[in-house]
Amino acid sequence: MTYLAITDLQKHYDSYHALRGINLSITEGEFVVFVGPSGCGKSTLLRTIAGLESSTGGSIELDGRDITEVASSKRDLAMVFQSYALYPHMTVADNLSFALRLAKVSDAEIKEKVRSVSASLQLDALLERKPKELSGGQRQRVAIGRAIVRQPKVFLFDEPLSNLDAALRVQMRLELARLHKKLGTTMIYVTHDQVEAMTLADRVVILNAGQIEQVGTPLELYRQPNSRFVAEFIGTPKMNLIAANKIVRHEDNLAIELLGQQILFPAKRLKGPLPDSVVVGIRPEHMTLVEEGGDLSGRIELVEHLGSEAYAHLQLSSDQTIIIKAPARTELKDGQEVSLKIDISEIILFNENDRVISVIPEEA
Amino acid sequence: MKRSITRLLMAPSVIMLLVWMIIPLSMTIYFSTIRYNLLYPGQNNFVGLMNFEFFITDPGFIPAVSNTLILLLSVLIITVVLGVMLSALIDKPFFGQGIVRVLLISPFFIMPTVNALIWKNMMMNPVYGIFAWISESLGFEPIDWLSSYPLVSIIIMVSWQWLPFAILVFVTALQSQDTEQKEAAQMDGATGLHIFRYLTIPHLARPIAVVVMIETIFLLAVFAEIFVSTGGGPGYDSTNLAYLIYNQALLQYDVGVASAGGLFAVLLANIVAFFLIRAVGKNLTV
Numbered sequence: 339m340t341y342l343a344i345t346d347l348q349k350h351y352d353s354y355h356a357l358r359g360i361n362l363s364i365t366e367g368e369f370v371v372f373v374g375p376s377g378c379g380k381s382t383l384l385r386t387i388a389g390l391e392s393s394t395g396g397s398i399e400l401d402g403r404d405i406t407e408v409a410s411s412k413r414d415l416a417m418v419f420q421s422y423a424l425y426p427h428m429t430v431a432d433n434l435s436f437a438l439r440l441a442k443v444s445d446a447e448i449k450e451k452v453r454s455v456s457a458s459l460q461l462d463a464l465l466e467r468k469p470k471e472l473s474g475g476q477r478q479r480v481a482i483g484r485a486i487v488r489q490p491k492v493f494l495f496d497e498p499l500s501n502l503d504a505a506l507r508v509q510m511r512l513e514l515a516r517l518h519k520k521l522g523t524t525m526i527y528v529t530h531d532q533v534e535a536m537t538l539a540d541r542v543v544i545l546n547a548g549q550i551e552q553v554g555t556p557l558e559l560y561r562q563p564n565s566r567f568v569a570e571f572i573g574t575p576k577m578n579l580i581a582a583n584k585i586v587r588h589e590d591n592l593a594i595e596l597l598g599q600q601i602l603f604p605a606k607r608l609k610g611p612l613p614d615s616v617v618v619g620i621r622p623e624h625m626t627l628v629e630e631g632g633d634l635s636g637r638i639e640l641v642e643h644l645g646s647e648a649y650a651h652l653q654l655s656s657d658q659t660i661i662i663k664a665p666a667r668t669e670l671k672d673g674q675e676v677s678l679k680i681d682i683s684e685i686i687l688f689n690e691n692d693r694v695i696s697v698i699p700e701e702a
Numbered sequence: 703m704k705r706s707i708t709r710l711l712m713a714p715s716v717i718m719l720l721v722w723m724i725i726p727l728s729m730t731i732y733f734s735t736i737r738y739n740l741l742y743p744g745q746n747n748f749v750g751l752m753n754f755e756f757f758i759t760d761p762g763f764i765p766a767v768s769n770t771l772i773l774l775l776s777v778l779i780i781t782v783v784l785g786v787m788l789s790a791l792i793d794k795p796f797f798g799q800g801i802v803r804v805l806l807i808s809p810f811f812i813m814p815t816v817n818a819l820i821w822k823n824m825m826m827n828p829v830y831g832i833f834a835w836i837s838e839s840l841g842f843e844p845i846d847w848l849s850s851y852p853l854v855s856i857i858i859m860v861s862w863q864w865l866p867f868a869i870l871v872f873v874t875a876l877q878s879q880d881t882e883q884k885e886a887a888q889m890d891g892a893t894g895l896h897i898f899r900y901l902t903i904p905h906l907a908r909p910i911a912v913v914v915m916i917e918t919i920f921l922l923a924v925f926a927e928i929f930v931s932t933g934g935g936p937g938y939d940s941t942n943l944a945y946l947i948y949n950q951a952l953l954q955y956d957v958g959v960a961s962a963g964g965l966f967a968v969l970l971a972n973i974v975a976f977f978l979i980r981a982v983g984k985n986l987t988v
Contacts, residue, residue, distance in 0.1 A: 424886075
């Protein structure tokens with residue numbers, strides 16, 4: 339059942355069209371992540387849902403109530419900001435209880451709610467401190483606590499982890515996932531970090547230039563992107579793209595010519611008519627280095643050792659380099675000539691308009 | 703060795719500053735203990751604390767002290783309250799904001815003498831002042847501000863002069879207020895008034911402390927406005943300490959009593975500063 343429905347939402351700044359007709363429906367209890375590059379409109383979308391920005395068209399409906407024109411204080415949403423936005427002159431306890439005090443909740447109830455929230459976020463010992471006496475992670479927990487204590491209909495997170503260091507970020511990510519499991523409240527989370535998007539989300543919304551590019555579960559987006567933008571955005575390192583200028587039907591297969599070498603692609607995985615040219619997308623993890631007789635060959639330009647694995651940058655031709663994920667203790671040397679084998683079942687084809695024209699193979 | 707070189711190099715400026723401070727102070731203290739009237743030259747005998755006794759028992763003394771404090775507190779309250787309200791009003795962008803800001807700041811650039819003349823001759827004059835014209839066009843008797851309400855007139859002039867300073871400080875401070883905090887409060891259900899009360903005022907605590915302290919320094923020594931407009935009168939109604947001292951030294955030619963008054967003013971400034979810093983200083987450590 340749709341809990342939060344966004345219909346044809348538009349946002350114009352003076353000369354800039356920030357949101358170009360957003361349609362999205364979110365069910366109750368879902369964890370939805372908005373992800374996209376800088377300036378794609380993900381924060382604007384979140385702030386419009388929060389009511390901090392007014393929309394210039396379309397509607398937002400929450401739990402059967404049209405909230406498009408409702409003031410943000412009356413929307414029953416809680417938001418966690420990137421800068422945490424704690425009230426600097428109030429103690430942690432006052433920060434947590436601010437909304438309740440404004441809502442004239444009784445003292446006993448406030449006390450009880452603050453107690454239970456601070457216990458669940460391990461803030462008990464910090465209640466009398468001011469925000470500036472807290473570490474980054476503690477401030478983050480206070481900001482989350484301030485949202486939880488109100489028991490809102492939807493939590494909004496605006497890049498909440500981007501001010502934390504890497505180790506703490508992983509820990510807080512986990513805590514957020516636990517929190518969502520425990521509370522079961524609908525959460526909308528904005529990030530530019532695709533790892534956060536993939537690990538936290540029930541559904542990911544990828545935005546690009548003010549429009550929704552694709553909505554799906556993390557795995558769907560990884561395996562079945564519907565455009566080149568999504569394919570390149572999801573996955574680390576980025577998907578390799580190689581232009582093939584010759585493609586012919588060859589019985590049940592398509593023969594695609596890649597840099598002078600031919601690979602065979604099952605024809606039944608093509609949707610739509612045979613195009614004149616395609617771009618072949620191969621993820622770094624779907625290629626293996628072989629001694630000889632591979633699909634492509636090239637010279638190693640650089641090897642990046644990450645410990646658990648290694649990324650080899652391969653020069654295939656004068657203007658084409660690709661990245662391959664190799665085992666950790668690889669013997670690869672810079673300048674070495676290597677051959678590589680492509681996992682045909684995992685490759686994705688794009689047409690000249692950057693739309694995907696292949697489907698994933700059915701599971702055997 | 704190293705320390706003595708540092709001290710040696712610092713010595714000239716330290717000595718300079720000490721001399722700068724100590725010579726006037728010790729001369730004032732010296733003058734305050736001798737008979738020193740310009741009408742009786744050469745009779746500079748030691749009189750002990752007699753000058754202080756003269757100054758404190760002067761009929762102008764009690765009014766001068768109370769006028770000084772009333773003037774100080776009234777102007778502080780007016781400039782801080784109005785300053786906070788006006789700055790909050792012009793904080794949000796609107797058409798003509800730049801011009802409005804310049805106009806609000808500009809009284810600060812007008813020298814006190816001119817300020818007093820403008821108010822005396824153009825605003826408060828009972829015959830051709832603007833206030834008189836307003837009263838008359840509403841059918842009331844025009845008020846002779848300077849003789850009927852001399853201290854209030856001075857307070858209005860000085861507030862007009864110092865309000866821009868407060869606005870300048872508060873506007874700058876408001877610009878550094880975090881917008882996400884206000885948005886967070888909005889999400890928490892706060893209205894504009896709540897945000898002003900719970901976020902803006904605490905945010906302004908430190909700037910308010912700064913304004914209060916700096917204004918105190920200058921307001922204890924208001925002189926030009928009184929000299930130009932009311933001349934301390936009628937009677938002692940608008941005489942403050944600074945004006946009383948001037949009165950002693952240059953109208954009654956008694957440098958000795960004036961010096962004693964000066965020392966009393968230093969004492970009063972310290973007492974006021976002590977209480978103000980106690981009251982306001984807490985905010986400086988937020």
